[in-house]
Amino acid sequence: MTAGSALVTGALGDTGKAICQQLLTDGWEVVVSDILPEEEGAGFVQQLWPTGAATYRHLNVQDAESCLAVVNSIPDLRAYVGNAGIGRPQPFASMDDETLRRQFDVNVSGNVCLARVAAESMRSSSADCSIAFTVSWVGDRPWPELVAYAATKAALHMATRSIALELASIGIRVNAVAPGIVNAGMARTEAERNPGHKQRAGAAVPLGRLQDPQDVAEVVAFLVSKRARNITGSVILVDGGCSLGSF
Numbered sequence: 346m347t348a349g350s351a352l353v354t355g356a357l358g359d360t361g362k363a364i365c366q367q368l369l370t371d372g373w374e375v376v377v378s379d380i381l382p383e384e385e386g387a388g389f390v391q392q393l394w395p396t397g398a399a400t401y402r403h404l405n406v407q408d409a410e411s412c413l414a415v416v417n418s419i420p421d422l423r424a425y426v427g428n429a430g431i432g433r434p435q436p437f438a439s440m441d442d443e444t445l446r447r448q449f450d451v452n453v454s455g456n457v458c459l460a461r462v463a464a465e466s467m468r469s470s471s472a473d474c475s476i477a478f479t480v481s482w483v484g485d486r487p488w489p490e491l492v493a494y495a496a497t498k499a500a501l502h503m504a505t506r507s508i509a510l511e512l513a514s515i516g517i518r519v520n521a522v523a524p525g526i527v528n529a530g531m532a533r534t535e536a537e538r539n540p541g542h543k544q545r546a547g548a549a550v551p552l553g554r555l556q557d558p559q560d561v562a563e564v565v566a567f568l569v570s571k572r573a574r575n576i577t578g579s580v581i582l583v584d585g586g587c588s589l590g591s592f
């Protein structure tokens with residue numbers, strides 16, 4: 346028996362892949378979604394997970410119509426993982442409006458609107474259903490050149506708690522994981538762009554090592570599992586202590 350179907354957005358990014366892998370290991374049927382066109386994404390999924398419990402769907406979280414179509418095509422949807430995200434570091438003084446807006450469109454509006462559609466599909470289920478977002482430690486602690494990105498993650502953090510309150514009465518749990526600096530994905534892109542990033546990032550983690558995507562994936566998988574059946578409105582930091590600050 347499977348755990349049900351899980352939809353993951355931004356699922357072909359580094360963190361997304363680890364989340365999908367962990368969910369598959371835990372017995373979920375996983376709908377792997379990302380912005381790559383259908384055929385290209387399906388090719389990656391076939392290579393990564395040839396056994397068949399993972400299927401690919403093209404899904405841009407900014408496109409409300411395709412969000413609805415994808416969600417409505419999934420039988421027995423029990424978990425939605427809103428992991429899609431973009432980060433565009435810019436010094437505040439030269440930050441441009443379009444870059445600011447795009448980060449809010451994807452990170453907040455896209456993930457939240459899709460959550461509403463997913464919750465509607467879960468409403469009549471008698472199974473444990475839940476939503477998990479990927480937020481960030483910088484939603485709570487400033488980091489240079491991340492004014493817009495950090496604000497989007499703070500917004501998604503609060504959306505998590507607000508949605509959790511409204512959906513509790515129909516039994517849908519809503520939580521988030523807040524990674525620290527992950528040694529992959531957008532943080533790696535930033536390390537390649539900015540030579541000072543690696544040293545700054547290394548010094549920022551009290552436990553002394555950057556996060557692996559797997560560290561994040563295991564917490565997401567826990568939050569959508571029945572083991573978390575009494576957890577809603579929680580945001581779990583997986584940041585090696587970054588948010589504690591350093592001496």
Ligand SMILES: NC(=O)c1ccc[n+]([C@@H]2O[C@H](COP(=O)([O-])OP(=O)(O)OC[C@H]3O[C@@H](n4cnc5c(N)ncnc54)[C@H](O)[C@@H]3O)[C@@H](O)[C@H]2O)c1
Binds near residue numbers: 355378404524525
């Ligand atoms: N890497 C880090 O250090 C770090 C730290 C904290 C939080 N996060 C968060 O983790 C999540 C995954 O990030 P990552 O580091 O794996 O980066 P990544 O760039 O590897 O993955 C992000 C994925 O989101 C997808 N995406 C972008 N726009 C989209 C859209 N409009 N619709 C659907 N998908 C879209 C991308 O195609 C990509 O596959 C993000 O939400 C990010 O903000 C990352």
